[in-house]
Amino acid sequence: MATVLKARFVALEDYFALDSETAGERWEWRNGDVYCMTGAQPEHNLCCANLIGELRAGLRGSRCRTFPSDQRVKVHAGSPYLYPDVTVACDPRYTNINGLRTLLNPVLIVEILSPSTAQDDKGTKFMQYQTIESLTDYLLVDSSEVAVLHYRKQGEVWTPQLFEQPGDSIDLSGLGIALPLAEIYLETGLLPG
Template sequence: MSTAVALPSQTLTLGEFYAWAERQRDGRFELEDGRVIAMAPKRALHVRTKLRTCLALRDALAGRGTGCEVFPDGLTVEIDDGSAYEPDVLVQCGERLAPDAIAASHPLIVVEVVSPSTNQRDMTTKLVGYFRVTSIRHYLIIDAAKRIVVHHQRTEGETLAPRIFAGGVLALDPPGISVRIEDLFPPAPEEG
């Protein structure tokens, strides 16, 4: 049985956060403006959606020679010295990460599957934070309960172009792939 982790009361730098998080045996954490934020346990629908999204992106990249790799949660996206997020899925492009890497060096696509406790933060604070990272071109916010995807894309001129999908095909360029929206979600439970 796990016990609650006491979060640091003082603000931490990124280096201090990594050292603190390495010592924790339970839980997942993010850093925002120097404050440690504990991540809530995931529900089955959330985990199924993360898996489906990871597989859909992996399949879209397969054999394309993009030099990109898909990662489920676990790798950190460093925003600045006081903020680091752990997206549910990310696509890392460029040089292959070292086996002991804990942060993505060139994240291109980041994905958050929202839950009631994270919805507001995913749509605001993380949106701003992720696009402070110059390599990020796509941020997908997936609402598994409503089966919609909000796609924010950095376009030429550094503007953001948001689009909402409930079906169809989502083109992600770069890296020049497409995924069917339906493939990002687990099958709906049969009625009756």
């Protein structure tokens, strides 16, 4: 998803006002810089929709909820406020900031990689997400080829595993479900045959 820098060093209070006043736009606050999260390519959007559908179906009847990219998440490093592409929380907890409830306890965060965001999603954002105590799984889903990098927290260590075969499934054992790559990439035109 493309990001556009709004301004340099915006006070946190000004960010909260901006983020609650601008309907239809999502703004991320990263240590004083404010970014508008704007449009994405069809493959990005389809992967996102497929993931939300699979997660919601797999978690139906549980205490876990699946959230789309409009759900703001509180990250503890530098007090950033981010909007992951997909988030799952079990027994969700929130803090209310200027009328907008911000999620505090995600267990799974998914970022769909775009050329403009891939470096940040793999680097700075991942480091920030690691400060969320409840987070156990982080997925980086490539939107230009079939490839998902799954980071699983084991103790204090994040262990990566790459999935590239359409027949592969990502085991999210903490949630009691698996995500088939064929379903993540359904109708994107990226699957062979």
